[in-house]
Amino acid sequence: MKNSDQGTSPANEQIAELLFQALETEIGGVAVYENAIRCAQHPELKEEWEKYLEQTQNHQRLLRKALQSLDLDAEQETAGRHVVRHQGKSLVHAMAMALKDGTPDAAQLVAAECVVLAETKDHQNWELIGEVVKALGDKANRALRQAYEQVEDEEDEHLYHSAGWARELWLQSLGLPAVLPPPEEKKKVKTALEAAQVKEERKEMTATSTSRRGDR
Ligand SMILES: [Fe+2]
Numbered sequence: 604m605k606n607s608d609q610g611t612s613p614a615n616e617q618i619a620e621l622l623f624q625a626l627e628t629e630i631g632g633v634a635v636y637e638n639a640i641r642c643a644q645h646p647e648l649k650e651e652w653e654k655y656l657e658q659t660q661n662h663q664r665l666l667r668k669a670l671q672s673l674d675l676d677a678e679q680e681t682a683g684r685h686v687v688r689h690q691g692k693s694l695v696h697a698m699a700m701a702l703k704d705g706t707p708d709a710a711q712l713v714a715a716e717c718v719v720l721a722e723t724k725d726h727q728n729w730e731l732i733g734e735v736v737k738a739l740g741d742k743a744n745r746a747l748r749q750a751y752e753q754v755e756d757e758e759d760e761h762l763y764h765s766a767g768w769a770r771e772l773w774l775q776s777l778g779l780p781a782v783l784p785p786p787e788e789k790k791k792v793k794t795a796l797e798a799a800q801v802k803e804e805r806k807e808m809t810a811t812s813t814s815r816r817g818d819r
Pocket residue numbers: 629632658659662725758
């Protein structure tokens with residue numbers, strides 16, 4: 604794979620845009636987790652979201668530090684950032700609707716999906732920040748590099764484990780064999796490849812419970 608050694612450097616203005624959007628995603632992420640926790644029924648899911656909430660608060664701090672070190676105003680508004688804020692608020696609104704109108708289990712499902720949606724953007728932001736840091740090499744801002752190194756693994760966990768929860772909670776609600784907590788947790792999945800492998804393995808895990816269901 605080609606990298607920065609080939610001499611392509613990212614556009615400064617768009618790096619700033621990415622960082623503003625990343626900060627706004629983390630701000631929205633805090634609100635998403637605060638509301639998702641209210642929807643959580645499964646104790647281990649609640650515990651997990653409480654942990655992710657703390658990590659998201661820390662990501663926000665790290666990004667503010669990096670922006671400051673780059674002489675960028677963390678409060679600067681951009682059209683893209685406005686959209687990210689809108690998306691975050693929509694997710695919070697969706698959970699409020701589910702809590703008000705649906706059953707507790709349905710609200711938990713909505714919350715799990717909202718977390719996956721929020722974490723998809725969050726994960727991509729940090730993946731892109733990683734690309735920027737790698738492309739800039741020695742010229743990369745130190746605070747940004749340190750932030751990336753601290754956050755990278757946590758974002759992998761946020762996305763893959765949350766997707767596992769959403770899938771298994773849905774299966775459970777359908778009366779189909781479900782593995783809870785999801786196998787992504789037990790296997791500590793950190794990459795898309797591991798996530799795909801776990802999906803294959805879970806078929807075997809659920810085979811026993813399927814035959815048990817057949818007895819009913
Ligand atoms: Fe984050």
